[in-house]
Amino acid sequence: MSLSSGFYLYASRYRLLIPAVIIVFSLFFAGGVYAGFTPEDSRVPGGVAVIKLPQKGDAPPHVFFQKKRVFTAKQDDTWYAWVGLPLSLKAGQYQAFWRTKDGDKPLDFKVTDKKYQEQRLTVKNKHVNLSTEQLQRVWRETPEIRGAMDTFKPVIHPLPDALVQPTEGRISSSFGLRRVFNGKPRKPHSGMDIAAPTGTPVLSALNGKVAAIGDYYFNGKTVIVDHGQGLTTLYCHLSETEALKVGDTVSAGDKLGEVGATGRVTGPHLHWTVTLNGARVDPALFLEK
Numbered sequence: 001m002s003l004s005s006g007f008y009l010y011a012s013r014y015r016l017l018i019p020a021v022i023i024v025f026s027l028f029f030a031g032g033v034y035a036g037f038t039p040e041d042s043r044v045p046g047g048v049a050v051i052k053l054p055q056k057g058d059a060p061p062h063v064f065f066q067k068k069r070v071f072t073a074k075q076d077d078t079w080y081a082w083v084g085l086p087l088s089l090k091a092g093q094y095q096a097f098w099r100t101k102d103g104d105k106p107l108d109f110k111v112t113d114k115k116y117q118e119q120r121l122t123v124k125n126k127h128v129n130l131s132t133e134q135l136q137r138v139w140r141e142t143p144e145i146r147g148a149m150d151t152f153k154p155v156i157h158p159l160p161d162a163l164v165q166p167t168e169g170r171i172s173s174s175f176g177l178r179r180v181f182n183g184k185p186r187k188p189h190s191g192m193d194i195a196a197p198t199g200t201p202v203l204s205a206l207n208g209k210v211a212a213i214g215d216y217y218f219n220g221k222t223v224i225v226d227h228g229q230g231l232t233t234l235y236c237h238l239s240e241t242e243a244l245k246v247g248d249t250v251s252a253g254d255k256l257g258e259v260g261a262t263g264r265v266t267g268p269h270l271h272w273t274v275t276l277n278g279a280r281v282d283p284a285l286f287l288e289k
């Protein structure tokens with residue numbers, strides 16, 4: 001008997017069992033594994049609105065904010081939406097939408113203002129203005145990086161009880177810092193910097209899949225991990241990256257690379273960005289206090 005006919009015999013005998021196994025498996029991943037952590041509820045620009053949902057059952061709810069699907073997690077039999085609030089959001093009343101069989105139901109919440117610090121710097125123009133070649137490189141790389149971060153894959157990776165701080169070191173609370181170079185406003189700081197010596201291990205904060213790995217003009221050596229449902233993390237300025245490729249599975253705590261000073265930086269540190277539904281949010285909200 002050949003191997004393949006053996007397989008078909010096996011498959012037909014277990015024809016009913018296989019779908020049952022798949023159903024049990026998907027229920028487990030859809031419902032039972034969500035006992036993990038939750039970010040701090042902080043309804044400010046650059047924050048996360050953690051909104052309780054009235055949905056019961058194990059199928060993940062469909063929630064949208066500004067037309068983008070939002071991360072949902074189940075804890076103690078209750079579903080929550082983790083709505084990422086862009087730094088550019090103005091204070092005011094907002095609505096997310098919970099999709100039900102009877103139509104979209106609004107989820108109202110209020111965003112209050114937050115004054116992030118401002119840093120004014122005078123720097124030589126050659127450090128601010130890019131050459132044509134540098135600009136072309138940045139234009140080529142930006143869609144690749146954005147595409148890996150601003151995505152929604154309906155994939156559920158089990159949440160650990162706590163998020164892993166990606167590297168040991170001095171944490172700056174510089175997320176949202178508004179930088180003004182030579183009087184011109186630049187993009188606000190989109191992540192958290194952790195100062196550590198070159199070579200300090202950098203670990204994946206959560207379970208997920210490698211979404212991008214490369215050496216980019218601004219970010220230097222970089223790994224982006226997709227944790228499913230629009231939650232992604234970016235680790236950059238690394239001195240070395242592990243031998244990973246796009247699509248590789250990583251677990252929380254797996255080594256992605258080592259702290260460095262590659263890209264446009266002045267000294268070794270990890271720049272760590274957390275994105276939810278396309279919004280850069282404050283990574284400090286995900287770390288245990």
Ligand SMILES: [Zn+2]
Binds near residue numbers: 270272
């Ligand atoms: Zn940074």
